[in-house]
Amino acid sequence: MLPSRDPHDRPAELAVLADADRRAQDYVAAIGSRPVYPSVHAREALSGFDEELSAAGHDERSTIALLDELGSAAAVESNGARYFGFVVGATLPVAAAADRLVLAWDNTASTPLGSPATSAIEAIAARWVVEVLDLPRDSAVGFSTSAGAGTVAILATARQHVLAQLGWDVARRGLTGAPPVRVVASELAHVVVRKALRVLGFGSDLVEWVRTDEYGRIDPDALPAVDASTIVILQAGEVNTGEFDPFEPIMQKVRASAGWIHVDGAFGLWARASRLRPLTDGIDRADSWTVDGHKWLNTPYDSAVSIVRNRDAANAALHSDATYAPSTDDAQKNLTLEFSRRARGIPIWAALRTLGRDGVAELVENSTATATRIADGLRGAGYTVLNRVVLNQVLARAGSAEETARIVAAAQASGHTWFGATVWRGEPAFRISVSSWRTRAEDADALVELLAGLARA
Template identity: 40%
Template sequence: MAHGDDGCTPALAAAAGHAQAWLDSLSHRPVGPSLHASELAAVFGGPLPPAGMPADEVVNFLANAAGPGLMAMPSGRFFGWVIGGTLPAALASDWLVSAWDQNAGLRYATPATAAIEEAAGQWVLELLGLPSTADVGFVTGATMANFTGMAAARWRLLADAGWDLDRDGLFGAPRIRCFVGRERHDTVDLGLRYLGLGQPAQVPADGQGRLVPAALDAALAAGTGPALVCLQAGNLHSGAFDPFTEAIAVARKHGAWVHVDGAFGLWAAAAPELRHLMRGCEEADSWGTDAHKTLNVPYDCGIAIVRDPSALRAAMGLHASYLVHDAEGPGDPFEKVPELSRRARGVPVWAALKSLGRDGVAAQVGGLASAATAIAEGMAALDGVEVLNDVGYTQVCLAFGDDDTTRAVTARIIEEGRVWMSGSRWRDRDILRVSVSNWHTSDDEVAIAVDAVRSALAAVRNS
């Protein structure tokens, strides 16, 4: 192969064409995939061929064969789970990140990406009203953001108890008592399991899933020793926020570290009309969120924020003779995340924020909440539809009488394919859960969503 002829030009051109065709299809294609993974396995699998294929042909084959197995998650008609779309600047900058091929762990080696991520981190702190001196690390997603914040908590709590975690490990260490609301997201428990902290104590929650501060006070008072309290910004079903001011005051009284799981809810602080939901949250010790949800950047953009940089860097960092450090900087990116080699995942966050500005972020977050309110109002006007939660953010929970009917309506909606809404179970009832997370969701998509539910319910009743 001649110098400069690396095969990238035709491959990138093919990828750009297929990517644009995919994006153009989102406004009208059925949301769900038309083929199952088992049906696609034969297309992509089989014995590895002895001879290779030119890069552009690989891209063409990949795009054409994968199409029937793709779900239109970036569509404004996708309301399943809590999955955002991707803003244009974030998508394009993510392509650049792959083309640049930088290992973003060392500030000295990759100064451009380090500076971009540092700026993005400061903008996030500013937007969310969090301490400007906090450390910000870009991790894979909300699960690892929570893990990272709680790892810093583990290190600090044990150090303050006189235990050298780095030298002696966890065996024989003082037990850290962990407390979560009864309706926390299960990934919080997963992070605690990864950290060897065991199963947390569940604190009662109110009818919308908000932790009850008085119950937290009683639970903390029932024992002694280091304590970690995990609060929630955005309940998976109701969208509700824990009462941060009261709960953090209780935790402080007992000397507990407070971590906030704000996978999609932390961004409420960026919208003036929603900021009250986050009141007091800035007094916590660590926070985790996922920029691919409410901010709408590509996957692999979780954000871990820790008030105490020394605890975070002690928990995550290392020192090795072969690593070249930037003596003038604020430390290396790898000291704030649980990995050394990684892509510059903070760059799309910077691009999204740069493209939106403060006012644009506020409008985007507020728009998602407004769309959820409009969907809830439209659904409530339908005969036989119950809206089960207080819709104050981006989540709507629906029921259609008995569980059998709700499951049947959910299945019908998915089968029809105009929208995608996922089923779940909340407050001992089967529900249809609507999560508004995509910047594409407009009044038109809201109307389609309401009509899709109306149509599915009528079909079930007539069957």
């Protein structure tokens, strides 16, 4: 059913938007009062969405009501203070508000022609990102859906650049008959890096996976000799331990000879904007970096950044001008995978403008201090903490694999928190990620009290 037979019926249009906004505000107002993970009953009620597609359609208000009444009840409260899963930050109010306003604009954010507003604001956001992370100021900055999508774009750029240096134009000649390109990466590389390599045709059996130390960092002594045909992939923030590869010694060993060095910094790169910056020493000597906004910057999901030192290389690989949509080299469609795109950089702009440098640092430092508090509490409750807690990750296990699994399941079912199970060095463990601006010391203490009780049980 069309919203209105009269396209000028603004009251009807505004009424449905106001209804949705009221329901959204009610949801936010109730954060902290509902289970962190939805109940079995709420999840079973999702069957109410399983309707036949009707011929005539339904009333707009009934659609929004169904979405709220069944969907909100079964949503995970990842926007709350006691969600510790998947390194997800609760969306800052200003970032959520900016996203809603941009949605009302309904502009394509591919080029300045499509939207002068989004283009101008994302350009400022790009400048601020490299400033707050203290990366090369003339880098190309793309706002993509995720660090995963950004990694695909960057590794495609890296391969094209490496082959160009070897005298092969992959954009014109393709890959058939091209010189081989080597990839050297951590044995603990994140799954999105592995996926990007697979999508781009780098066979996993051909990747040179490098041994890591007890903390999950690349062992510089285990690095193979590299040359101009080699892409080296490093990590800022190992997904379980939060550790950083030792960038300075690695750079001393491979920087002069490697064809390209990329740093996967989905959440760890934000440490560079805080007192934890020494963990990132040497990282600025890489060729490219990825980082998520929806992690530590606490923007909505679908908000990430890919940064490439060599603007010409990024543009050569990702340029997508068309005769009907010409643009500048720094248009977002020429720096990301997406042609049709929303303005993902605007929530990042809103967060950075509102937080400032000090606010970003406070986010990172408070999360790290809270993670340390949780780790200390878990040790006191008899758990084994498996990492050094250098950042916002707490990796722990109970006395046995069975006990660990029981406690994780009980905590997830409690409704009082949510965090996930993992495997570390072949043994079950659990991972607590502190990323939300809402999380305070009392939330950490409540988590420790819950887990201490489950251990005693």
